[in-house]
Amino acid sequence: MLQNYFKYLNFTSFEERWGIYITSVVYSKVGPNDNYPNQEHPQSHHLTWNRGRTLNDYYIVFISKGKGIYGSAVTEPKEVVAGNCFLLFPGVWHRYKPDVKLGWEEHWFGFNGRFIEDLMSQGFFSAEEPIIDLGFNSEMLILYKKLIDLVQLSSVGYPQQIAGIAMQILGMLSNQLRHSELTLDPIGKLISKARFLIQESFENSLDMEQLAKELPMGYSSFRKAFKKITGQSPNQYHLNLRLERAKTLLTMTALNINEVSDHTGFDSVSYFSKLFKKKSGLPPRTYRQLTTGSDAESGA
Structure with missing residues (x-):
C-alpha cells in the first residue's frame, strides 16, 4: 500500500536551463476526522483553511479518493471530489481541505521554469477555472506513482525524467479541457x-x-x-x-x-x-x- 510521502527538491542551474523543474512531490492519505495537513511541511507550505496561503510555484493536486473543498482569491469555494485535479498558481492566495467525515487521498507536485511560464501565459490553464474533472483516470495514478518512484531512486538524470512526467500530466489535463464534451x-x-x-x-x-x-x-x-x-x-x-x-x-x-x-x-x-x-x-x-x-x- 502506498505510504504517505513528501519530498521537497532542490534544483540547479541545469534544471533552470532545461526550462522545467519539479520542486516537490507528495502523496497523503487523510482519514476521517484526521488533522489536516497530516504531514510536517516547510513553513512556506503551511496551510490552514482559515489562513490559506500563497505559493511561489505552480502545483497540480489530484484527488483519488474522498472529497473536500477548494477556494482562492479568484474563485468561490467549490467542492472537489475523487477524480478531480486542481491547479495552484504562483502568487494566488488559495485554501483547500478534505471533508471531515470522508477524508481524501491527495497526490500533488510543484513545478516551475521558463518553459512553464511561457506555457501558462498562453491561456491553456486558468486560475479562475482551476478544477479539472479527469474522472476515474488510472493513467493519472500511474504517473503520480512513477514520480514518487523516480524521486525515491534519485538516479542520475532523474530531474529531467520527472519533468517529462509533469509534461505528460499537463498534456492530459489540457486534452481533458479541450475535449471534455466527448465523454x-x-x-x-x-x-x-x-x-x-x-x-x-x-x-x-x-x-x-x-x-x-x-x-x-x-x-x-x-x-x-x-x-x-x-x-x-x-x-x-x-x-x-x-x-x-x-x-x-x-x-x-x-x-x-x-x-x-x-x-x-x-x-x-x-x-x-x-x-x-x-x-x-x-x-x-x-x-x-x-x-x-x-x-x-x-x-x-
Missing part, C-alpha cells in the same frame, strides 16, 4: 471506474464480483465489457498490474525478492516467482540482474 458511453465510464479502482488497490486481493456490484453491474456483463474494452479479463488485468509493479520495484529499488512479493500482494514468494517467470520469461532475480547489472539479492 465515454455509460458502459465505458463504468469500466474506466473499474480500472481506476483496480489500479488504486492493485497490491491487494480483489473480489471482482463485489467490484462489479459497486459499479453497479452484473458480473457477467462487467467481465464481458471489461475484456472487450481492455483486451483482458478483470483478474488478468489486476495480475498484470501487480507484475508490472514488481518489475518497477526490481529495477528501481533495493528491495529483495521476498519484499517485492509482499509489496505487490502475493501470498508467497514461490507463487510470485512462478507467475513472474511465466509472464516475463525470467525469474525475478535474473530479471533484476539483466536490467540493472546488480547481483545483490538477499531474498529467495
